[in-house]
Amino acid sequence: MARELFVNPSCWRVNFNYYFPRPRFSPLISPPRHAPSSISSRFSASLAMDDSKAGSIKEMPLGLDTTMEEEYASQSKLLQEFTSIYNIDKAWIFKSEDGTGSQAMFLLSQANILANTRRKFIVSSYISNESKSSVNFRWTPFPIEMAGVSTIVPSPCGSKLLVIRNPENESPSKFEIWGPSQLEKEFHIPQSVHGSVYADGWFEGVSWNFDETLIAYVAEEPSPSKPTFNDLGYKKGGSTEKDCSSWKGQGEWEEDWGETYAGKRQPALFVININSGEVQAVKGIEKSLSVGQVVWAPSTKGAHQYLVFVGWSYDTRKLGIKYCYNRPCALYAVRAPLYESETKGLELKDSSTEDVPVFNLTQQITSAFFPRFSPDGKFLVFLSARSSVDSGAHSATDSLHRIDWPTDVKLWPSAKIVDVIPVVMCAEDGCLPGLYCSSFLSNPWLSDGCTMIIPSIWGSSQVILSVNVLSGEVLRISPADSNFSWNVLTLDGDNIVAVSSSPVDVPQIKYGYIVEEATKAAAWSWLDVSSAIFKCSEKVISLLSSLQFSVMKIPVKDVSDSLTKGASKPFEAIFVSSHCKESDACNPLIVVLHGGPHSVSISSFSKSLAFLSSIGYNLLIVNYRGSLGFGEEALQSLPGKIGSQDVSDVLTAIDHVIDKRLASPSKIAVLGGSHGGFLTTHLIGQAPNKFVAAAVRNPVCNLALMVGTTDIPDWCYVEVCGSEGKDNFTEAPPAELLTLFYSKSPISHLSKVKTPTIFLLGAQDLRVPVSNGLQYARALREKGVEVKVIVFPNDVHAIERPQSDFESFLNIGVWFSKYCK
Numbered sequence: 001m002a003r004e005l006f007v008n009p010s011c012w013r014v015n016f017n018y019y020f021p022r023p024r025f026s027p028l029i030s031p032p033r034h035a036p037s038s039i040s041s042r043f044s045a046s047l048a049m050d051d052s053k054a055g056s057i058k059e060m061p062l063g064l065d066t067t068m069e070e071e072y073a074s075q076s077k078l079l080q081e082f083t084s085i086y087n088i089d090k091a092w093i094f095k096s097e098d099g100t101g102s103q104a105m106f107l108l109s110q111a112n113i114l115a116n117t118r119r120k121f122i123v124s125s126y127i128s129n130e131s132k133s134s135v136n137f138r139w140t141p142f143p144i145e146m147a148g149v150s151t152i153v154p155s156p157c158g159s160k161l162l163v164i165r166n167p168e169n170e171s172p173s174k175f176e177i178w179g180p181s182q183l184e185k186e187f188h189i190p191q192s193v194h195g196s197v198y199a200d201g202w203f204e205g206v207s208w209n210f211d212e213t214l215i216a217y218v219a220e221e222p223s224p225s226k227p228t229f230n231d232l233g234y235k236k237g238g239s240t241e242k243d244c245s246s247w248k249g250q251g252e253w254e255e256d257w258g259e260t261y262a263g264k265r266q267p268a269l270f271v272i273n274i275n276s277g278e279v280q281a282v283k284g285i286e287k288s289l290s291v292g293q294v295v296w297a298p299s300t301k302g303a304h305q306y307l308v309f310v311g312w313s314y315d316t317r318k319l320g321i322k323y324c325y326n327r328p329c330a331l332y333a334v335r336a337p338l339y340e341s342e343t344k345g346l347e348l349k350d351s352s353t354e355d356v357p358v359f360n361l362t363q364q365i366t367s368a369f370f371p372r373f374s375p376d377g378k379f380l381v382f383l384s385a386r387s388s389v390d391s392g393a394h395s396a397t398d399s400l401h402r403i404d405w406p407t408d409v410k411l412w413p414s415a416k417i418v419d420v421i422p423v424v425m426c427a428e429d430g431c432l433p434g435l436y437c438s439s440f441l442s443n444p445w446l447s448d449g450c451t452m453i454i455p456s457i458w459g460s461s462q463v464i465l466s467v468n469v470l471s472g473e474v475l476r477i478s479p480a481d482s483n484f485s486w487n488v489l490t491l492d493g494d495n496i497v498a499v500s501s502s503p504v505d506v507p508q509i510k511y512g513y514i515v516e517e518a519t520k521a522a523a524w525s526w527l528d529v530s531s532a533i534f535k536c537s538e539k540v541i542s543l544l545s546s547l548q549f550s551v552m553k554i555p556v557k558d559v560s561d562s563l564t565k566g567a568s569k570p571f572e573a574i575f576v577s578s579h580c581k582e583s584d585a586c587n588p589l590i591v592v593l594h595g596g597p598h599s600v601s602i603s604s605f606s607k608s609l610a611f612l613s614s615i616g617y618n619l620l621i622v623n624y625r626g627s628l629g630f631g632e633e634a635l636q637s638l639p640g641k642i643g644s645q646d647v648s649d650v651l652t653a654i655d656h657v658i659d660k661r662l663a664s665p666s667k668i669a670v671l672g673g674s675h676g677g678f679l680t681t682h683l684i685g686q687a688p689n690k691f692v693a694a695a696v697r698n699p700v701c702n703l704a705l706m707v708g709t710t711d712i713p714d715w716c717y718v719e720v721c722g723s724e725g726k727d728n729f730t731e732a733p734p735a736e737l738l739t740l741f742y743s744k745s746p747i748s749h750l751s752k753v754k755t756p757t758i759f760l761l762g763a764q765d766l767r768v769p770v771s772n773g774l775q776y777a778r779a780l781r782e783k784g785v786e787v788k789v790i791v792f793p794n795d796v797h798a799i800e801r802p803q804s805d806f807e808s809f810l811n812i813g814v815w816f817s818k819y820c821k
């Protein structure tokens with residue numbers, strides 16, 4: 001979680017949907033409205049023969065009919081252009097030695113469709129501030145590819161760069177230490193010491209100590225030994241050697257953290273000495289604790305060095321952790337291992353703690369993560385998802401806290417936790433709706449030592465906040481007069497390098513500085529940073545320039561006294577459309593629904609949504625009540641009411657745009673993934689005449705089936721039964737509960753469905769296993785509804801591997817072209 005990232009498609013609190021529609025510019029081949037979705041291959045072949053070379057019979061690819069082939073080809077061409085747009089993932093600043101400017105390093109990434117991976121590359125720039133209000137970025141001419149790199153972490157003073165390369169198989173992890181002009185050291189850490197270094201954005205943590213000699217990090221524990229057998233049966237004592245006369249059994253199955261962690265071993269703490277290359281496992285941490293996000297505690301001369309880390313514990317089972325902030329966690333302090341070179345002159349002042357080497361620092365609160373020490377080491381600030389843990393909702397409103405860091409180790413466990421920003425239940429209009437953070441910079445501090453710069457969701461946008469952690473003052477410092485989304489990449493002293501985008505504007509770098517004399521509300525000014533590096537194709541630019549977006553406020557229907565104030569306030573939807581003349585008929589509308597349900601669609605650039613809108617669809621991206629960014633009361637109004645309140649909000653949003661003549665009632669399609677797929681399939685069942693086509697990615701269709709197969713069965717309880725579902729959760733749900741789960745599921749409305757629906761399913765999805773989508777798709781087909789199913793054998797819940805992502809949205813686009821005229 002400790003990533004300095006621009007919003008990343010895999011970022012779990014912000015939802016991105018990728019869908020592609022009919023090209024406006026391509027000659028449309030109109031299929032018969034109810035053409036069978038799978039014309040027999042004999043028929044396809046005979047049609048194809050006309051334009052094939054004599055003698056050979058052209059076979060249509062599986063699942064593609066001849067009537068749509070042109071469409072498929074033209075959409076795929078444009079889709080390639082959108083797919084190749086870069087992401088701006090991270091940045092670092094290095095102060096120049098003469099103090100006149102700074103050097104910036106940006107980490108960008110781009111899909112490499114052919115290799116089915118993402119290419120990572122670095123671009124650098126020299127930053128000079130000619131005056132307070134102007135900045136000049138001088139870029140190196142070409143990016144440098146970072147092939148095979150898992151993560152890079154500069155040292156605090158910027159003189160060294162750690163590059164970690166994780167093994168692809170059983171080979172060692174590689175640690176490289178680079179100086180300004182050369183590789184200074186390289187260490188290979190064998191699997192017997194530890195497995196892959198975690199670079200997952202959740203357990204991930206790599207931290208240099210203050211004198212840049214030691215690096216603490218999180219890696220997979222070494223593999224436990226497994227029973228060995230040979231021709232005499234079980235071989236006592238086992239064997240580490242690989243020999244051809246024996247074989248290994250499996251031993252007992254070990255729980256992992258579910259979705260995206262299948263087969264990953266326990267995350268554990270290690271420290272490497274970069275002078276000797278010696279690696280030590282950090283001792284004293286309970287076996288049951290999974291660790292992550294490690295940082296060095298401020299050091300006291302002559303005393304032991306300590307590490308602060310996040311620990312996740314569990315009861316009888318590890319429930320899925322991806323997208324789930326409701327897993328209890330705490331901050332712990334542990335003594336760092338001693339290295340010979342470090343012990344010289346050590347007085348071991350705190351040797352009295354010998355028996356208690358690990359302290360829980362946050363016992364008073366159910367969740368604590370993203371630990372950050374202030375630059376002077378006087379306080380420790382952290383984020384908490386206690387609302388999420390306490391209510392059982394998988395994500396909710398965060399709170400920010402401070403511990404005034406005692407110099408005496410013995411006082412650490414009893415140190416008071418101070419609330420800096422509490423959970424906001426229901427904000428007044430224009431005020432902070434609450435904190436919703438999915439990343440903190442590793443160094444988020446301005447030079448006053450007490451102001452942090454953090455990104456957070458505010459309604460349907462991501463904004464940048466400055467937070468004074470002593471006074472609790474919070475300011476929205478990214479421009480409040482635009483609906484763009486912003487993220488912090490890094491700080492350049494007291495200036496901010498940020499990235500800003502919108503549904504119709506590709507990400508652009510911005511440089512923010514404080515305008516001293518201005519009023520508080522307008523204290524920050526933002527400069528554009530232009531570069532040829534951050535340009536995309538002319539075609540994309542021209543298509544995007546014909547689009548516009550707005551954020552709509554949609555009043556809640558049927559407000560009753562039983563609703564909290566926060567749940568009675570308007571929710572939001574992002575509307576994306578092309579500039580059109582009054583007389584123009586509306587483009588077809590695609591209703592886009594995020595998952596979670598406690599996630600949010602923000603107003604940032606999404607390649608797939610931009611593609612979709614740029615070729616002739618209007619989008620209605622609905623942040624129904626329960627989404628992040630609108631206060632805790634609105635969010636908590638949904639658990640217990642899924643399939644009704646959220647469905648009603650989406651229908652209200654659709655009516656809203658129809659009433660405003662922004663959508664034609666006969667040209668509406670709907671798409672969503674996961675809980676968004678739950679909503680999509682509910683909508684086509686509950687409002688069977690409303691939608692001409694639907695597309696779902698790993699949809700939740702049958703909660704009674706999901707509860708026994710998902711990595712988060714507790715989610716089904718909480719979302720169906722509300723908070724009390726958390727207390728009643730059991731692995732063996734009683735029959736009455738299974739009946740309730742079924743009745744709250746889209747499958748219970750299946751008999752009414754008429755809408756042609758395409759299913760994109762990841763066979764390795766542990767969150768909403770493929771059986772959910774398959775059962776529903778087969779049941780629809782059984783009753784004669786048009787259905788197309790694509791299963792990606794190696795994809796998990798997110799279906800984000802480049803080729804799968806591409807094929808998914810190409811097929812969604814073509815599906816909509818076929819049915820959504």
Ligand SMILES: CC(=O)N[C@@H](C)C(=O)N[C@@H](C)C(=O)O
Nearest residue numbers: 323394595596597674675676
């Ligand atoms: C908590 C969670 O994973 N819920 C799923 C049902 C879901 O909707 N997932 C979201 C995050 C998604 O968009 O995939």
